[in-house]
Amino acid sequence: xxxxxxxxxxxxxxxxxxxxxxxxxxxxxxxxxxxxxxxxxxxxxxxxxxxxxxxxxxxxxxxxxxxxxxxxxxxxxxxxxxxxxxxxxxxxxxxxxxxxxxxxxxxxxxxxxxxxxxxxxxxxxxxxxxxxxxxxxxxxxxxxxxxxxxxxxxxxxxxxxxxxxxxxxxxxxxxxxxxxxxxxxxxxxxxxxxxxxxxxxxxxxxxxxxxxxxxxxxxxxxxxxxxxxxxxxxxxxxxxxxxxxxxxxxxxxxxxxxxxxxxxxxxxxxxxxxxxxxxxxxxxxxxxxxxxxxxxxxxxxxxxxxxxxxxxxxxxxxxxxxxxxxxxxxxxxxx
Amino acid sequence: xxxxxxxxxxxxxxxxxxxxxxxxxxxxxxxxxxxxxxxxxxxxxxxxxxxxxxxxxxxxxxxxxxxxxxxxxxxxxxxxxxxxxxxxxxxxxxxxxxxxxxxxxxxxxxxxxxxxxxxxxxxxxxxxxxxxxxxxxxxxxxxxxxxxxxxxxxxxxxxxxxxxxxxxxxxxxxxxxxxxxxxxxxxxxxxxxxxxxxxxxxxxxxxxxxxxxxxxxxxxxxxxxxxxxxxxxxxxxxxxxxxxxxxxxxxxxxxxxxxxxxxxxxxxxxxxxxxxxxxxxxxxxxxxxxxxxxxxxxxxxxxxxxxxxxxxxxxxxxxxxxxxxxxxxxxxxxx
Numbered sequence: 001x002x003x004x005x006x007x008x009x010x011x012x013x014x015x016x017x018x019x020x021x022x023x024x025x026x027x028x029x030x031x032x033x034x035x036x037x038x039x040x041x042x043x044x045x046x047x048x049x050x051x052x053x054x055x056x057x058x059x060x061x062x063x064x065x066x067x068x069x070x071x072x073x074x075x076x077x078x079x080x081x082x083x084x085x086x087x088x089x090x091x092x093x094x095x096x097x098x099x100x101x102x103x104x105x106x107x108x109x110x111x112x113x114x115x116x117x118x119x120x121x122x123x124x125x126x127x128x129x130x131x132x133x134x135x136x137x138x139x140x141x142x143x144x145x146x147x148x149x150x151x152x153x154x155x156x157x158x159x160x161x162x163x164x165x166x167x168x169x170x171x172x173x174x175x176x177x178x179x180x181x182x183x184x185x186x187x188x189x190x191x192x193x194x195x196x197x198x199x200x201x202x203x204x205x206x207x208x209x210x211x212x213x214x215x216x217x218x219x220x221x222x223x224x225x226x227x228x229x230x231x232x233x234x235x236x237x238x239x240x241x242x243x244x245x246x247x248x249x250x251x252x253x254x255x256x257x258x259x260x261x262x263x264x265x266x267x268x269x270x271x272x273x274x275x276x277x278x279x280x281x282x283x284x285x286x287x288x289x290x291x292x293x294x295x296x297x298x299x300x301x302x303x304x305x306x307x308x309x310x311x312x313x314x315x316x317x318x319x320x321x322x323x324x325x326x327x328x329x330x331x332x333x334x335x
Numbered sequence: 336x337x338x339x340x341x342x343x344x345x346x347x348x349x350x351x352x353x354x355x356x357x358x359x360x361x362x363x364x365x366x367x368x369x370x371x372x373x374x375x376x377x378x379x380x381x382x383x384x385x386x387x388x389x390x391x392x393x394x395x396x397x398x399x400x401x402x403x404x405x406x407x408x409x410x411x412x413x414x415x416x417x418x419x420x421x422x423x424x425x426x427x428x429x430x431x432x433x434x435x436x437x438x439x440x441x442x443x444x445x446x447x448x449x450x451x452x453x454x455x456x457x458x459x460x461x462x463x464x465x466x467x468x469x470x471x472x473x474x475x476x477x478x479x480x481x482x483x484x485x486x487x488x489x490x491x492x493x494x495x496x497x498x499x500x501x502x503x504x505x506x507x508x509x510x511x512x513x514x515x516x517x518x519x520x521x522x523x524x525x526x527x528x529x530x531x532x533x534x535x536x537x538x539x540x541x542x543x544x545x546x547x548x549x550x551x552x553x554x555x556x557x558x559x560x561x562x563x564x565x566x567x568x569x570x571x572x573x574x575x576x577x578x579x580x581x582x583x584x585x586x587x588x589x590x591x592x593x594x595x596x597x598x599x600x601x602x603x604x605x606x607x608x609x610x611x612x613x614x615x616x617x618x619x620x621x622x623x624x625x626x627x628x629x630x631x632x633x634x635x636x637x638x639x640x641x642x643x644x645x646x647x648x649x650x651x652x653x654x655x656x657x658x659x660x661x662x663x664x665x666x667x668x669x670x
Binding site: 032036039046047051053095126129222234 | 364367389469
């Protein structure tokens with residue numbers, strides 16, 4: 001096929017052959033067909049999710065292209081992990097702005113290749129289009145679970161223990177360090193803490209090792225992407241359930257603790273700010289100890305932060321003195 | 336979940352509940368989870384494809400929103416049909432520009448619902464994002480074929496008959512009628528022919544009824560989306576094969592014939608211009624008659640246009656006098 005080229009840049013077919021075909025997994029036949037095939041393992045359902053990230057909205061335009069690629073895949077695999085699914089493959093839709101360069105694309109696809117290998121998730125297909133707007137990277141990710149076993153978001157029951165993986169708020173404090181606002185607290189926490197928070201914003205880590213444990217132990221789970229407070233509210237909506245959370249139990253990193261010490265208002269940012277890509281789950285109380293221990297063995301900390309209670313209102317967040325903390329804005333929205 | 340709203344417009348969660356949840360198929364649980372499940376029928380592979388359409392590139396910004404929705408789904412299902420696959424479901428990524436309106440979205444989702452019903456393909460999930468650029472609609476479509484049965488693009492053999500469904504060039508001549516260039520030939524062909532060509536541009540018809548016939552009879556197939564000449568070249572690339580096509584055998588509509596009579600240069604536009612969403616297939620010669628007859632029974636015309644021959648060069652296009660026709664531009668590229 002002959003396609004028109006733009007200056008020194010390659011046609012779509014040349015781009016596919018040069019940058020994307022080397023990433024193609026089994027079933028994608030080197031991206032030389034118009035579709036790929038995938039068959040779930042015997043006795044398994046496929047689990048499907050789609051999330052797009054947009055320059056200037058979900059990542060910063062001058063983030064390293066390899067980091068952007070990794071993030072696009074990671075935010076989708078975070079959803080799969082929360083559902084208890086093992087990744088099988090993904091399709092990529094890439095909208096390139098007018099000023100795209102082959103250098104950028106080479107960095108992006110190199111990063112995508114590394115991430116796909118790290119996460120065990122192969123490229124199955126996709127589409128590259130031109131769009132005179134910000135770069136957009138859309139991913140559809142496919143995983144699998146034993147038939148009927150997908151971990152649901154809405155299944156939490158009264159009495160379940162609520163747990164969260166890793167630490168909360170790192171990415172939400174990493175973002176203002178990158179956007180040139182140079183906050184005073186950023187100087188105060190020192191370079192190592194700054195680098196840690198920025199890395200947590202740029203490189204979400206899908207908690208794939210938790211997936212098989214959630215399958216066995218969790219009653220409900222979701223990934224925390226729009227802030228812990230808002231996502232917990234979402235998890236419990238529509239049932240005769242609420243939750244009581246002890247804020248001092250929510251796990252935070254040394255860096256976030258240092259920042260909050262300098263600037264107490266940052267606690268609200270940490271708990272509502274989003275981009276955590278940690279797992280929030282509801283565990284039957286008699287399985288909580290085993291579940292936390294299994295997670296620890298898998299290298300992931302899982303921390304109890306509260307309990308599902310009877311009630312209709314949004315979750316209640318308690319301070320150490322027992323008083324209720326009211327969040328002015330309960331959730332972050334990119335939309 | 337509480338998300339920030341923009342003026343009188345709804346938050347993402349409200350949009351999902353109001354406009355997208357009513358379209359959700361089985362396995363998507365009313366889009367109330369972060370992922371959906373899908374299991375292929377016993378003995379089947381899933382077939383996956385992803386294509387995005389962008390305002391001003393793949394459709395016109397003032398096309399009716401229901402038509403845009405239908406096109407976004409149809410161009411993907413056209414790929415599935417060419418692979419012999421039966422549609423199972425799709426995921427949607429919608430990038431809304433700054434000036435989106437709820438009226439537009441209501442029209443879009445109404446059209447999407449009708450198209451999903453007509454094509455037997457249910458919404459399984461997706462993502463809605465804001466992007467300060469042209470509207471982008473990305474679809475990942477999933478179908479299924481008997482295990483190992485996907486019809487490949489590259490399998491044509493020397494001696495196979497090349498056939499094409501429907502008529503070629505309608506959409507390529509419909510587009511200039513919409514873009515305000517008011518070509519003289521547009522007046523000459525009359526209002527009914529103009530409406531027909533515009534409808535063919537706006538409303539591609541995925542040839543889903545051909546899928547089971549291609550599974551049984553075709554050695555190779557692809558959909559014609561970037562123009563017959565370029566796509567045929569793509570189908571035969573990389574083997575010791577070429578093709579000989581008799582241009583007068585390529586099926587064209589009465590409207591295209593009328594336009595070419597008024598403006599002979601339009602023949603090249605029709606054969607290279609793209610957006611046909613017809614099926615190009617290679618049929619073993621001893622199955623050609625049966626295949627064409629089965630297609631006719633399914634309500635689709637399938638027309639022999641040439642034959643696969645030994646050779647290395649691009650396909651040869653013959654005029655009625657036997658001379659070779661050289662296309663100045665062999666393919667359309669949106670990229």
